[in-house]
Amino acid sequence: MKKFEEKTIHSNRLYEGKIINLKVDDVSLPNGHTSKRELIEHPGAVAIIAITPENKIILVEQYRKALERSLIEIPAGKLEPGEAPEYTAMRELEEETGYTAEKLVKIQTFATSPGFANEVVHLFAAEGLSKATNGAVLDDDEFVELMEVTIEEAEQMVVDEKIYDAKTAFAVLWAKQRFSIEN
Incomplete structure (x- = not known):
């Protein structure tokens, strides 16, 4: 396990573009609570x-x-x-x-x-x-x-x-x- 890892419960892709994608992940936190993460995917x-x-x-x-x-x-x-x-x-x-x-x-x-x-x-x-x-x-x-x-x-x-x-x-x-x- 990675220290302080947030495990993805659900991922929702909102946008797929030429340069970036945007998604919102529901995550399980190390303390057992959940949260949302707005994330941009980029090819580098x-x-x-x-x-x-x-x-x-x-x-x-x-x-x-x-x-x-x-x-x-x-x-x-x-x-x-x-x-x-x-x-x-x-x-x-x-x-x-x-x-x-x-x-x-x-x-x-x-x-x-x-x-x-x-x-x-x-x-x-x-x-x-x-x-x-x-x-x-x-x-x-x-x-x-x-x-x-x-x-x-x-x-x-x-x-x-x-x-x-x-x-x-x-x-x-x-x-x-x-x-x-x-x-």
């Missing part, structure tokens, strides 16, 4: 820390409807059915930024919002970057602006809340630590 995603040979972090700015604002983020994307996270990361890096990598190094996998969603993000560092021959190839509903900034500039963007999402803030912290150790 990847995020890529891409640092140029000039030690600049590649970021993309895009509008995020859920927050009603533009955010500056590291390249990222949703896992497609049957795709390995490494494949998705390489595909998203090229599609969003126009860069390819010689190799990807897995940094960590983490839950984004475990209180209500099962989404996990697989974070990779892209090494040996080079420009792809065909540049960025965005989806029809995707509008991004590419930028390359120093680690110090990225840190300031976190302070200024231009970088506002956890995966990118984590990536900036990771990059700062990595480069302070190497230098």
